[in-house]
Amino acid sequence: MKTIPTLELEHLREDLEKTSTIELKHGEKYRTSEWYTGAGDIAHKKDGRSFEVTATYTLRAEVKVMEGVFDPANPTLAQIYNSRGRCVAIVDQTVDELYGKSIRNYFECHEIPLEMTAFRAWEADKTPETVHKILAVLGKDGCDVSRNEPVLVVGGGVLSDVAGFACALQHRRTPYIMVGTTVVAAIDAGPSPRTCTNGKEFKNSIGAYHPPVLTLVDRNFFRTLATGHIRNGMAEIIKMAVTDDPVLFELLEEYGPRLVETHFATLEEDKVLTEIADEVIYRALYSYMKHEGTNMFETYQDRPHAYGHTWSPRYEPAAKLMHGHAVTIEMAFGATLAVELGWLKPAERDRILNLCGELGLSVFHPIIEDIDLMVEGQKNMRRKRGDGGLWAPLPTGIGACDYAQEVPRELFETAIKAHKTVCAVFPDGGAGKEMYLKDLGLE
Ligand SMILES: NC(=O)c1ccc[n+]([C@@H]2O[C@H](COP(=O)([O-])OP(=O)(O)OC[C@H]3O[C@@H](n4cnc5c(N)ncnc54)[C@H](O)[C@@H]3O)[C@@H](O)[C@H]2O)c1
The missing domain is CATH 3.40.50.1970 (Rossmann fold)
Incomplete structure (x- = not known):
């Protein structure tokens, strides 16, 4: 069999080096869709028998x-x-x-x-x-x-x-x-x-x-x-306000109940409230897309908008709660936990709980006293989020957050006890209005 001398092989590879960066620029290539672009690199490895490909894909949304x-x-x-x-x-x-x-x-x-x-x-x-x-x-x-x-x-x-x-x-x-x-x-x-x-x-x-x-x-x-669905949606706006946008939080404190009552100024003519409704929606969207839209593949786990979404996926279906209420229960508990950790002032926790309460959203459900369930939920979420940690966002002020990597069982016990005491002053112990799923077809 004829063998090719090494030097000749290296020479042969020179033409391949020239094509190592493939840029698919508009005008030079036929694009599949006007919203997507991409580029990539291909590089030989030293062993001469392998190469590596890296590619990026860009979406305009x-x-x-x-x-x-x-x-x-x-x-x-x-x-x-x-x-x-x-x-x-x-x-x-x-x-x-x-x-x-x-x-x-x-x-x-x-x-x-x-x-x-x-x-x-x-x-x-x-x-x-x-x-x-x-x-x-x-x-x-x-x-x-x-x-x-x-x-x-x-x-x-x-x-x-x-x-x-x-x-x-x-x-x-x-x-x-x-x-x-x-x-x-x-x-x-x-x-x-x-x-x-x-x-x-x-x-x-x-x-x-x-x-x-x-x-x-x-x-x-x-x-x-239905008003219950308006309230339910408010939970996700609170999430963005607490972790990322203090101005949005203040707007919710002042106008939140009216926004629920008027379905975001659609049931009543009110010029000021209409402007507030638009501003609340715009700020919530901007905050959401700033973090989630730019981290499209969840490449990074430090996601503020996971606030309220670490332990609730375990107890939400178990207690047949509406998603928004399940989220506010976790956000409220998370605020108390942050106080226990020394991350948040009690007065700031009270503002978070009071806002949820004012909007008729739940801040407590006895299911979170089931420590085994909470620990199991945490284990599941850790598995989902990978070996790097739990990355549970907890507030460090109004409009700011940091991430807890693990909540030990004893801390769950202390924090849940403390949270129940804080919630005892709320009507019905913090149950909120219409916390259970009704019309979503679940048994
Ligand atoms: N992909 C994500 O990042 C993300 C984020 C948050 C929530 N979710 C998911 O969203 C779902 C909840 O969404 P939802 O709260 O919109 O519930 P939904 O889609 O079930 O809608 C609620 C009810 O309102 C009805 N409806 C829809 N528009 C209406 C209108 N204008 N007037 C009257 N009725 C109307 C629907 O038919 C339904 O019965 C959950 O499954 C949750 O997991 C996904």
Whole structure:
């Protein structure tokens, strides 16, 4: 067999070195979609028999707060779908009943064919089966929606999670535009990079990181939302205020109860409250996307917005709590724990608990006295977040947080006792209003 001398081989490799950085610049390459770009490097290793590839992928995602998404005078969606010749939309069944007519009217006025399918989207429907059903629509005839055609998704957090996940699977990545119709979907689940379904044992355990390329936030949808769901959404705004935005916290202290009562100034004409509602939504979104949108693959664990989400995933389904109430119970307990650790002043803890209480959100549930359950929840979360630590955000002031890496059993016992005492002055021991799941289809 003929052998090639080493020197000749090295010479041969010179041409490969020239192509070690692959930049896919707009104009030079055909881009799959206008929202995604990428670049990569490939480098030989010294052994001459291996090489390493690094690649980055960049997403451009936009979030817009606006009024009248489906008002025919609003050109936003028409401009996107006009050139594509149609709009494929996935909507929540309840939203279809309430807003289907105006959605259809919008596209009719702009002479854009609309292919809209409604899906029931209760918590119980957050399953791989629903994702398959949505995929059957997106991939009808084997391959229908193309990989640069943004799917329009209109609904609450359940639909944004399952439809976003279906888009992540269609052609491995198909862009989508999100119109969140609940408070949770508008400021949190909607623009979120985390799409998913519930697994058999764990909530949100199967999914993909696939944020919408455009999120349109229109609080007018909140007019028809049950007050319990408005309150539920407030929990996620408090989370952002406590860990990241003291001004947002003060706005909630002053105007929060009125925002719940008026469904974010949609049930009453009030100019000042309307401006406050827009500001609260904008600040919550900005804080969320500043941390979560820029850490799209959860590459980093120091995430302020995990506040309220470390121990609650274990007790939330066990106690059949609404998500927002489960989160505020953990946030309130977390504040007491932070006081026990010397991280937070008691007066600041009281402000956090009082805000939750004023909005009718729970600050205590006896399930957190089950120390075994709390320890088990912590173990699960540690496993999920990896070997690096627990990374449980706890407040160090209003608008700031640090991360606890482990809460020993004895500290749980002391802190939970202390928390129960603090909550004893609240009506019903801090139960809040409508803390239990009702209409989400769970047994
Ligand atoms: N991906 C994320 O980062 C993220 C973040 C927060 C929450 N979530 C998930 O979001 C889900 C909760 O979302 P949600 O609170 O929006 O609940 P949801 O989607 O179940 O909506 C609540 C109810 O309101 C109805 N509805 C929706 N819009 C309406 C409107 N404008 N008027 C009247 N009724 C309307 C829905 O049909 C549903 O019955 C949970 O599954 C949670 O895990 C995900």
